[in-house]
Amino acid sequence: MITLPQHWGVRFTPTVHTHAEGPTDPSNNKLHPNFVVVVTGAGKGLGYHIALAYAQAGAHGIVIASRTKSDLSSLEKEIKSTAPDSIVLVQTCDTQSDDDVKCLADATKAKFGRLDVVVANAGIISKYLEGPDGKQRLPIGIVEDADFDRVINTNFMGSYRVAKHFVPQLVETKDGPQAFVCITSLASLTNSSDLTPIAYNLSKIGNNRMVQHIHNDHKKDGVQAFAVHPGAVLTPQTEMHHTTQLGVGWTELLTDDVKLCGGFLTWLTREKREWLSGRYLSAAWDVDELTAMKDEIVEGDKLVMRLVV
Template sequence: MSGDPRVLAVDQFVQTRHQYPPAYLDPASVRLPASFTVCIIGASTGIGEHIAYAYARAGAARIILSSRTIGDLQVVAEAVEKINPAIQVDVVECDVSHAAAVEALASYVTSKCGRLDVLVLNAGYAGPVTLKMDQGNPDWVQRAFDVNALGTYLAAHYFVPLLLASPNGAKGFIAVGSVAGCLRRGPIANTGYTVSKMAQIRLVECLHEQFADEGLVSIALHPGAVKTRMAEGNTPEVFLPYLTDDVALCGAVCVWLTKQLQDIMWLSGRLICATWDMEELMAKKDKIIDGDLLKFALVTE
């Protein structure tokens, strides 16, 4: 994916990688529980939009769609209802970087839905690529941390209590992260984005440490290199040909993980990639546990 050896090592962690959802990840082959409720923050376009479609195909009972832009959400809501006419769809505006907005969204879900099985946090901000700290605008870096890092904290702060309190809930917190959090060099090593994404991934690890004993499964999921609206607007021309992964892949993996969350607690607190073959990843369970892999660590020897 880049010249950074750490990212190359992540990319090659499993032998088989996918650009499109393989047949066994087809969300339509999954049947979620009758009361299953999912909230997707950052659902207005691209990856978040297709995460919503995946849960609709899997038979979710209710989907709460949220983002900063209500207009786009209405279009997604209509598409979700066409996929699954029995589904209940809620559209709620929320800027994940503002505590009051996230608190209001959590209060809405609590009062209107009464439960939440999975929160998928897809909201993100990249900003124009600047490769050195004396370049660009500090406001771009501030926004990256506000959305990617603080937004993850706020989502956890306000939604984890509801996830844990939902009767027979799946108790899943999935943050759409990025292996860019491992980047230090190369043409897309955008300082604000990469470091804020590293912070996001570490927050997911902390969530596991703090709430795993209560049944919460927290996963950071890299969606692949996808040509989304945000990526096209912020990716250097030289890297655009590498944005070849399907926009629906991440949603298919989200649903697949959701169906078996309580059987994959050993993946909690880790960063995984939607492009990896999930069956090969499952086969690495003992290696991952024994080495405490797929986490950030300070190398001392």
């Protein structure tokens, strides 16, 4: 069984959830009539269900982007079935390409003229290796991780490109939540590649720090920024983890529902929550308990990356 350290904050709130429910149920988070959201990496897994959650919450405009057009076509149909009044903008976009991300931002502005939330979700993990026993495994250490450039370019630089081109639109939309959401991972808190590869881990801690910078640099403009761990979720990206040498451990760990994060985000971005901006958050945390801890979090400046001395 994989045991996670207490200081990773898995149980920062006494209660944790595996499904979106109650205050994180999208149907309980009705959005304002002109609400526009952009989701990258929306073709599969987390991004797919994040976009659907915003549809269920009544978003007026939903921009869905990924590298694969056919995946987006399926999502567009499901959004239209869920929320017939929502306007959906579909665009292929590889976040490794600055031109692609700029085109996505330009298309969003041309179509809607405003932006309430952008979710930088597109991400990958290093390619699997084959161990001496013939079983698949993730690379361990900096020497084995030959996929370093691709992972950093997608997970960290991709999120940077999304921020670069969309934060100006958030600044302009003064009557909305003005929220930049970066999907991070619990792996951002580890200093070992025993569980997940070093490139993935570093890309995610980079995302956490970028969120802190965006918060500090743009809070004067009203912009909020959040680094959100989506829960321990089985997705097309993580489903092969079961076949690795840590297979049983992954089976025990990846038990959260893929819809958990989308529900949490509809709660988080329904309104301004400046006291959580610039911080690492987990979609599994109980939001009522989290809200009750507001003073403790703000006064102690908790849930941020820093050196303890």
